[in-house]
Amino acid sequence: MRVGLLHTVPALAPLFHDLLRARRGDLDIVHVVDPALLADTIAAGGVTDEVAARVRGHVESLARAGASKVLVTCSSIGEAAERASADTGVSVVRVDAAMAGTAVDRASSAGAETGRVGTIAVLATLEATLGPTVRLVERALTSADVRVTATLVPQAAEARADGDGATHDRLIAAAVGATDADVVVLAQASMAAAAGGDTRVLTSPESGATAFVDELGAVV
Structure with a gap:
C-alpha cells in the first residue's frame, strides 16, 4: 500500500x-x-x-x-x-489529531476523579503552531468540562534554529515542569524529544x- x-x-x-x-x-x-x-x-x-x-x-x-x-x-x-x-x-x-482527542479524554477523566475541571496545557515553540493546536484541542472538547491554556516557550525555537538541541529541549522541559495541568500537549512533532518521563505529556509522532x-x- x-x-x-x-x-x-x-x-x-x-x-x-x-x-x-x-x-x-x-x-x-x-x-x-x-x-x-x-x-x-x-x-x-x-x-x-x-x-x-x-x-x-x-x-x-x-x-x-x-x-x-x-x-x-x-x-x-x-x-x-x-x-x-x-x-x-x-x-x-x-x-496531532489523535493527540488532541487523547488529551481531552485524559483531562476529562482527571477532573472527574477529583471533582474539578480538568486542565490541558498546550505548549509550542512557534506562535504559528500555538493557535492551530489550541483550536484543534478545543474542537475535540465537545461537551467535556476541560480548560485549555496556551503557552509559548520563549527562546526554544531560536535555540533549535541555531542547532542547539540541548537548550531547545531544556527550555521545553522547564516549561513542562512549571505547569500543574493534568495533561501537557507538545504542539510540534519536533518537540517530542523533550518530553522526558513526565506521564502527563503527550506528543504527536507516536x-x-x-x-x-x-x-x-x-x-x-
Whole structure:
C-alpha cells in the first residue's frame, strides 16, 4: 500500500518513515519535504491562502503518485491540510489529531476523579503552531468540562534554529515542569524529544503514526 507524507521539517521524514514501517512493514511511503511552507507560515503569523494552495498542490501530487492516504506531520499547517482534504477529496490526516482527542479524554477523566475541571496545557515553540493546536484541542472538547491554556516557550525555537538541541529541549522541559495541568500537549512533532518521563505529556509522532496506520485498514 502506498501512502504519502508531507513534512516541513526535513529531520521528521526519516523519523516518521521508521515509525510507520515499524507499525506496518508493507507500506510504500512517498515523502514530500517543503520547509518553505513552515517558514512562510511563521513569517505571516499563520497560514496564508498561498501556503494553503501549495499544501493542496502537494496533497494532489501525492494522490497522483498513488498515495491512498496522506499524513501531514506539521501542526502549523494542520488546518490547511484539512482544507486540502475537503477541496480535493483526498484522505488527509493531521499528525496531532489523535493527540488532541487523547488529551481531552485524559483531562476529562482527571477532573472527574477529583471533582474539578480538568486542565490541558498546550505548549509550542512557534506562535504559528500555538493557535492551530489550541483550536484543534478545543474542537475535540465537545461537551467535556476541560480548560485549555496556551503557552509559548520563549527562546526554544531560536535555540533549535541555531542547532542547539540541548537548550531547545531544556527550555521545553522547564516549561513542562512549571505547569500543574493534568495533561501537557507538545504542539510540534519536533518537540517530542523533550518530553522526558513526565506521564502527563503527550506528543504527536507516536500517536499520529499509530492513528494513521490504524486508519489504513479502512482504505481499499
